[in-house]
Amino acid sequence: MASQNITAHKPLLPLAGVRVLDLTRIIAGPWATQNLADLGAEVIKIENPDGGDDTRQMGPPFVRNARTGENADAAYFLAANRGKESVAVDIAKPKGRQLIRALAAKCDVLVENFKVGGLAKYGLDYATLHKELPQLIYCSITGFGQTGPYKQRAGYDYLIQGMGGLMSVTGEPDHKPGGGPQRAGVALADILSGMYAALGIVAALRHRDAGHGGQHLDIGMLDVQVAVLANQGMNYLTTGKAPQRMGNGHPNIVPYQYFPASDGQFILAVGNDSQFRKAMQVLGLEKESADPCFATIALRVANRDVLLALMTERTKTRSIDEWVTAMEAMGVPCGPINTIDRVFADPQIKARGMQLSLPHLVAGQVPSVANPMRFSETPIRYEEGPPVLGQHTHQVLRRVLGADEEQIAQWKAQGIIKETT
Numbered sequence: 001m002a003s004q005n006i007t008a009h010k011p012l013l014p015l016a017g018v019r020v021l022d023l024t025r026i027i028a029g030p031w032a033t034q035n036l037a038d039l040g041a042e043v044i045k046i047e048n049p050d051g052g053d054d055t056r057q058m059g060p061p062f063v064r065n066a067r068t069g070e071n072a073d074a075a076y077f078l079a080a081n082r083g084k085e086s087v088a089v090d091i092a093k094p095k096g097r098q099l100i101r102a103l104a105a106k107c108d109v110l111v112e113n114f115k116v117g118g119l120a121k122y123g124l125d126y127a128t129l130h131k132e133l134p135q136l137i138y139c140s141i142t143g144f145g146q147t148g149p150y151k152q153r154a155g156y157d158y159l160i161q162g163m164g165g166l167m168s169v170t171g172e173p174d175h176k177p178g179g180g181p182q183r184a185g186v187a188l189a190d191i192l193s194g195m196y197a198a199l200g201i202v203a204a205l206r207h208r209d210a211g212h213g214g215q216h217l218d219i220g221m222l223d224v225q226v227a228v229l230a231n232q233g234m235n236y237l238t239t240g241k242a243p244q245r246m247g248n249g250h251p252n253i254v255p256y257q258y259f260p261a262s263d264g265q266f267i268l269a270v271g272n273d274s275q276f277r278k279a280m281q282v283l284g285l286e287k288e289s290a291d292p293c294f295a296t297i298a299l300r301v302a303n304r305d306v307l308l309a310l311m312t313e314r315t316k317t318r319s320i321d322e323w324v325t326a327m328e329a330m331g332v333p334c335g336p337i338n339t340i341d342r343v344f345a346d347p348q349i350k351a352r353g354m355q356l357s358l359p360h361l362v363a364g365q366v367p368s369v370a371n372p373m374r375f376s377e378t379p380i381r382y383e384e385g386p387p388v389l390g391q392h393t394h395q396v397l398r399r400v401l402g403a404d405e406e407q408i409a410q411w412k413a414q415g416i417i418k419e420t421t
Contacts, residue, residue, distance in 0.1 A: 013040025013378050018205065019400075021104050022046060022084065023112040023124075025053040027157070027187050028221060029141050030080035031194025033111055036201065037083035038371040038380050044107070044396055045081065045387065046100060049088040049418035052389040053077060066364040073386065080194075081386035082358065082368055087397070088390035088418035095416045097122045099401070105133055106400050108208075109201055113141040116151045126216045136214040137204045141197050145220025155221045160189040164225025169232050172247040179245070193224045254300040254307060255279070258337060259315040259323075266320045268311075269333040273297070278330040282323075283314040358385030361420070393419040 018041040022033040030045075030053070037043040047053055059074030087103075090096040101123065104110055110129070112119060119125045126138045140146060143155010161167050161183045171182030200217045208214055226233065231252055232243045243251055250256035255276070258265045270276050273296060280289030288294070288310055293303045300307055315323065320336050327334035338346065344355050356368040366385045373380065397403040397417070411417045 010381070011378055013380070014375070015039040015041040015202075015205075018042065018109065019107045020044065020109040020111060021100070021107040023100075023110065023114070023119075024141065025113065026055055027076075027080055027190040028193040028197070028219075029111055029113040030055075031191050032139070032141065032197035032201070033084065034080050034082055035195070035198040035371065036109070038373070038382075040378075041109075043084040044103060044392075044400070045084040045086050046091070046103075047086055047088050047389055049090055049390065049415070052086070052088065053081070055080070056389065063360065063363040063366050065362045067362070072360075072362050073388065078366055078368065078386050082382070083384050084387055085392035085396055086387035086389055087393045088420075089393070090416055091122055091124075093414075093416050095411065095414070097124065099397070099411075099416070100124060101129075102401055103396075104129060104136065107136065108205065109137040109139065111139045111141070111197065111201070115154065116140075116142055116146055130214065130216070134213050135208060137201055137208060137217065138214065139197055139201055139204075139217040139219065141193055141219045141221070143221050145223055146216075146218045150222070157187040157190045157221075158183055160221045160225050164189065164222050165229055165232070166225060169229075169243050169245055169251075171245045173245050176247065181245070188228075189221050189225045192228055193219055193221045196224050196227075249304070252301065253297060254304045255311060257308075259312060261315055261318060261320045261323055263319045265337050266315075266323050267335050267337060268327070271333065275332050276300070279327065279332045280311075282326045282330055282332065283311060285310060285314060356382050358382055360385040361388045361391055388420050390418040390420040393417050394421075 015036060018036070020033055020036050020041050020043045022029070022043050022045040024030050024033060025047075033043050033045070045053075051057065055077040056073045058076040059071070061075045062071035063073060063075065063078065064070065065072045089099050091100060104124070112124075117125070120128070123129075126140070129136055129138060142151070143160060144150035144153055161170075162181065166188070167181040167183055170184060172179040174180060197217065197219045200219065204215055204217055235241075235243050235251060248257040253271060255268050255270050258267050268279060270279050276294070277289050280286060292299070294300050294307055318326075324334050324336060336342075343349060349355070352370075354370045354372075356370055357365045358368050360366040368382065368385060370382070371380050394408055397408055397411075408417070408419075412419060
């Protein structure tokens, strides 16, 4: 592997020794490379000296410079760039391109999310680099992939959620108040594309380390969105009938949605017949639960409206906490609909250590959210927050390329690089 800068006294993380050149920005690519960084990879994030990753400006909210009180980076940037080194290089300048090619030669993986063919003019496309660096894993993340009639289109999460079918099954039906297509409240197409990219990179590394060389990983966000339609996609493919928006209902399971309580709403996620009978017992509807019309999941789906009307009349009579406590005591999956402030105050989230505080060059400390992967032998270590633009330019060029002080000073004076200290 390219990087051997491994600390001896700490247990090796799963991707220790892997060096990644990150040419991505916004969210899908950075989400992939943040996961690689969490798993121990050395991730070198290449940024445009003039502003860097676009998400640095996507606020408010922003974190504040602890010394000046001015805005620093946007919270958006902090969400996907933990544990990376920022190197600010102007790719438009010939020497800048040479530096990036030199870094690529020292890396195991290159991840990019430029438009299809966008890096060819810089000699940083897969075809060019593969000839010189046959062991390099090269991952491209684009809206529509490297082939097909849409390959040159720009891809954004909102667009992909719509084109990929997610918005057709998200939201209330058209005939109900507030009905119409609805995007997910977070950038799921971006995030899931990043997760597939990270998984694909790990698989490609395994293939390379078995002696089979590098390869090109082509991740198209539209492909990802279609792939994760899951049961909804298969519901269509097996029937020829396109699923419709059902609000909070589930197309294949009943009852599996929110219900009104006396003081708000709570969720019942009844996944099998045994849980159904227990839920009906808690609701005081034992007699109704014995009705043959509700005997199986398929029958409950067929008789959805009748069953939900019976249940709703009962759920309105007690509070959220009362129902959650009673259902939990019977082993029925049940919970409140938390606002995000309540999420981070939840005792389970606190016990699992999901909220982090990480060091940051100008803000002092910044919040972060832990990676949900828990390893028994190689637990993830959270040591560095997201970098400021160009924070690691100097040290990476010295450590990885062996550049001396005079060279670095010259590149800086020529506007090829930017460093922040």
